[in-house]
Amino acid sequence: MIEIKNVSKLYNGSKGLALKETSLALEPGEFIFLVGPSGAGKSTLIKLMFREQLPTSGEIFFENRNMADYSKRELLAHRRKIGMVFQDYKLLKQKTVYENVAFALEVLGKSPKEIQKKVPEALEKVGLSQKKDKFPKELSGGEQQRVGIARAIIKQPVLILADEPTGNLDRDNALQLMKLFEKINKEGTTVVIATHAWDLVDRMQKRVVALSSGELMRDEQGGYSNNE
Numbered sequence: 195m196i197e198i199k200n201v202s203k204l205y206n207g208s209k210g211l212a213l214k215e216t217s218l219a220l221e222p223g224e225f226i227f228l229v230g231p232s233g234a235g236k237s238t239l240i241k242l243m244f245r246e247q248l249p250t251s252g253e254i255f256f257e258n259r260n261m262a263d264y265s266k267r268e269l270l271a272h273r274r275k276i277g278m279v280f281q282d283y284k285l286l287k288q289k290t291v292y293e294n295v296a297f298a299l300e301v302l303g304k305s306p307k308e309i310q311k312k313v314p315e316a317l318e319k320v321g322l323s324q325k326k327d328k329f330p331k332e333l334s335g336g337e338q339q340r341v342g343i344a345r346a347i348i349k350q351p352v353l354i355l356a357d358e359p360t361g362n363l364d365r366d367n368a369l370q371l372m373k374l375f376e377k378i379n380k381e382g383t384t385v386v387i388a389t390h391a392w393d394l395v396d397r398m399q400k401r402v403v404a405l406s407s408g409e410l411m412r413d414e415q416g417g418y419s420n421n422e
């Protein structure tokens with residue numbers, strides 16, 4: 195699905211490389227944790243996959259197309275295929291749960307009929323049907339992130355990129371969210387999660403890609419660290 199080939203990233207005005215000659219292939223249907231200390235390059239890798247950033251050197255292929263060669267239209271199409279989930283949820287405060295999720299389809303120009311059908315399905319999937327008329331400030335952190343996930347999955351993305359999605363949640367809520375990501379993955383969506391939550395990574399037993407100072411240190415199935 196995504197092939198990252200020998201990619202380095204140097205941000206403007208920065209001295210050191212955020213990513214150093216990193217290569218990585220993601221297959222459709224995988225569930226991958228990106229782990230590593232602060233500044234390791236996890237968010238950079240996610241931004242490159244969304245094409246929010248371009249590599250300084252190396253290439254990234256999405257479904258066999260070099261992402262650096264995208265036209266404007268292809269870039270939009272790329273982003274439509276990807277659902278983003280953020281640590282701070284990024285919900286619209288003045289909109290209800292229903293309206294937040296509907297908005298993701300409105301901006302894609304979908305018909306009211308399709309929106310009316312799909313929003314309840316997405317809310318059902320994340321267990322928030324009862325809270326559809328609440329505003330974000332009336333929800334717990336875990337519930338707000340479920341709205342964030344409903345908003346991501348309603349586009350029926352092939353890939354979900356989540357940057358520290360459980361960073362603001364307690365352990366129980368965080369585990370429930372990971373289980374929700376697992377359910378979505380089992381239904382066919384590829385999932386990539388950057389996280390510091392080593393205990394959850396240990397518990398989930400998925401593919402773990404570990405970065406340190408921009409370098410890929412480890413890539414294997416299992417827990418957070420390799421000395422267990």
Ligand SMILES: Nc1ncnc2c1ncn2[C@@H]1O[C@H](COP(=O)(O)OP(=O)(O)OP(=O)(O)O)[C@@H](O)[C@H]1O
Pocket residue numbers: 205206207208211212230231232233234235236237238239
């Ligand atoms: N926009 C930017 N401009 C300059 N340097 C940046 C920028 N974004 C990130 N960096 C630098 O790139 C390196 C990698 O950062 P990145 O955010 O990818 O790490 P991370 O593993 O996601 O860290 P964290 O766990 O703290 O989110 C860091 O040294 C960081 O300071």
